[in-house]
Amino acid sequence: MNIRHHLSDELLVGFASGTLEEGWRLAVATHLALCPNCRARLTLMEDAAGELFESISPVPIEVSSFDRLKQRIRNGERNRSASPRQPTEAVKMVSPPTIPEPLRTYLGGDLADLKWKSLGRGAYHIPIKLADRSTTARLLRIPAGKPVPEHSHGGRELTLVLRGSFHDGELLFARGDIEEADASVEHQPVATPGQDCICLAVTDAPLRFSSWFMRLLQPVLRI
Amino acid sequence: MIQEAEGIVTGAMETILAISATAGPDIPFVRPEHESLVELGRYKKRGRMIEPAGELTNDEACSLLEAVGRDGDIQSFETLFRYYGPRVKAYMARLTRDPNIAEELMQEVMITVWNKAGQFEATRGNAGTWIFTIARNLRIDAYRKNRRPDFDVNDPAFVPDDTKSAENALADRQDATRLKDAMKDLPQEQIQLLTLSFFDDCSHSKIATKLNLPLGTVKSRIRLAFARLRAALEDGK
Numbered sequence: 001m002n003i004r005h006h007l008s009d010e011l012l013v014g015f016a017s018g019t020l021e022e023g024w025r026l027a028v029a030t031h032l033a034l035c036p037n038c039r040a041r042l043t044l045m046e047d048a049a050g051e052l053f054e055s056i057s058p059v060p061i062e063v064s065s066f067d068r069l070k071q072r073i074r075n076g077e078r079n080r081s082a083s084p085r086q087p088t089e090a091v092k093m094v095s096p097p098t099i100p101e102p103l104r105t106y107l108g109g110d111l112a113d114l115k116w117k118s119l120g121r122g123a124y125h126i127p128i129k130l131a132d133r134s135t136t137a138r139l140l141r142i143p144a145g146k147p148v149p150e151h152s153h154g155g156r157e158l159t160l161v162l163r164g165s166f167h168d169g170e171l172l173f174a175r176g177d178i179e180e181a182d183a184s185v186e187h188q189p190v191a192t193p194g195q196d197c198i199c200l201a202v203t204d205a206p207l208r209f210s211s212w213f214m215r216l217l218q219p220v221l222r223i
Numbered sequence: 224m225i226q227e228a229e230g231i232v233t234g235a236m237e238t239i240l241a242i243s244a245t246a247g248p249d250i251p252f253v254r255p256e257h258e259s260l261v262e263l264g265r266y267k268k269r270g271r272m273i274e275p276a277g278e279l280t281n282d283e284a285c286s287l288l289e290a291v292g293r294d295g296d297i298q299s300f301e302t303l304f305r306y307y308g309p310r311v312k313a314y315m316a317r318l319t320r321d322p323n324i325a326e327e328l329m330q331e332v333m334i335t336v337w338n339k340a341g342q343f344e345a346t347r348g349n350a351g352t353w354i355f356t357i358a359r360n361l362r363i364d365a366y367r368k369n370r371r372p373d374f375d376v377n378d379p380a381f382v383p384d385d386t387k388s389a390e391n392a393l394a395d396r397q398d399a400t401r402l403k404d405a406m407k408d409l410p411q412e413q414i415q416l417l418t419l420s421f422f423d424d425c426s427h428s429k430i431a432t433k434l435n436l437p438l439g440t441v442k443s444r445i446r447l448a449f450a451r452l453r454a455a456l457e458d459g460k
Binding site: 009010013014016017018019021022025026029030032033034035036039040041044045046047048049050051052053054056057058059060061062063064065066068069070072073096097098099100101102103104106130131132176 | 305399
């Protein structure tokens with residue numbers, strides 16, 4: 001695979017430090033599964049953070065703290081799940097899935113298992129359930145040769161291609177490529193002819209107004 | 224190493240408060256939802272303090288971690304605890320003013336270190352980075368209520384490293400030393416931005432507001448910092 005469009009330093013630092021909200025993190029982690037280049041950059045950032053961590057001003061600890069820890073160890077207490085990335089039992093599959101982890105778990109399966117909802121004009125989507133409400137994530141299927149439907153967004157948008165490809169102006173985005181756009185970017189992605197394009201799209205969640213009047217005005221004011 | 228002291232206890236509190244204060248008022252105080260915190264009352268009484276260990280080389284730390292993983296050696300673990308415990312607690316204290324919460328999270332991290340030491344790969348490893356990533360993951364889980372999606376190296380759809388990117392990674396202990404030296408040479412302004420990013424939960428835009436810098440300056444300084452580190456590692460090849 002030849003990935004041309006990579007993660008920005010900002011997104012990678014956010015991933016490495018843990019500041020990214022769930023939706024962004026999902027797109028970044030899924031890109032990382034496909035992109036050794038960005039993983040090498042991530043490793044460098046984590047190592048740099050590890051160095052900073054070595055030189056942090058230490059805070060004194062009570063002697064009883066270690067006794068308590070020893071007691072917990074003797075009691076055979078297991079940690080909570082916070083381990084670094086570790087090889088687990090390899091999953092045996094006949095052919096590798098198209099959708100990598102962690103996205104596959106969020107969707108509940110690979111391409112063949114998905115239940116698409118029509119958006120009209122041959123486009124489909126699947127909303128992805130996130131615990132975090134500040135971002136919205138969904139899988140999009142854009143018909144070959146057609147533009148991405150209902151495309152207006154106020155904030156940041158991440159688009160990660162999983163199958164097929166799309167053009168945005170001069171730029172081609174294929175499997176593994178990630179496009180980062182903000183409100184200032186006017187763009188019109190068009191799926192490449194020949195194959196439907198499947199991608200993960202994450203945006204800032206639309207503002208939710210408690211007043212029905214404001215909700216009614218939302219489409220008019222485009223907020 | 225061990226000292227009786229009321230004075231040191233107060234000193235510790237001041238350090239924690241000072242650290243919390245540098246985090247700034249815009250960082251909300253969030254109480255992590257940890258079951259064990261229910262029992263906080265037990266630890267209110269302050270006793271004798273462990274003085275943080277000052278020096279531990281990466282080679283030493285790697286050997287200690289191996290001894291813990293291989294033999295379950297509690298003495299090696301205590302040496303690691305004396306060095307890393309106070310650092311993990313300092314890292315945790317940057318997001319909370321409550322020293323009891325920082326202490327609890329530190330305990331969780333060190334229990335994880337004990338349990339997972341067997342999985343540490345000393346040959347390509349940096350002990351500090353390994354412990355830091357455990358602390359970071361635990362901190363994300365404690366302070367953010369949502370899930371923490373991550374890639375899975377054993378997923379059949381995962382694209383493994385090609386040789387070229389493997390070369391770029393921190394592949395051996397020499398690289399660890401090279402990176403340490405390169406970090407020392409970074410300008411203070413770049414170190415400050417990395418610290419705010421990695422320890423104080425600040426996004427680029429939050430840093431820009433906090434330091435009253437244009438967002439573009441923040442971005443370019445961070446980009447420069449990593450470019451320098453990358454160059455330093457490649458020079459050694």
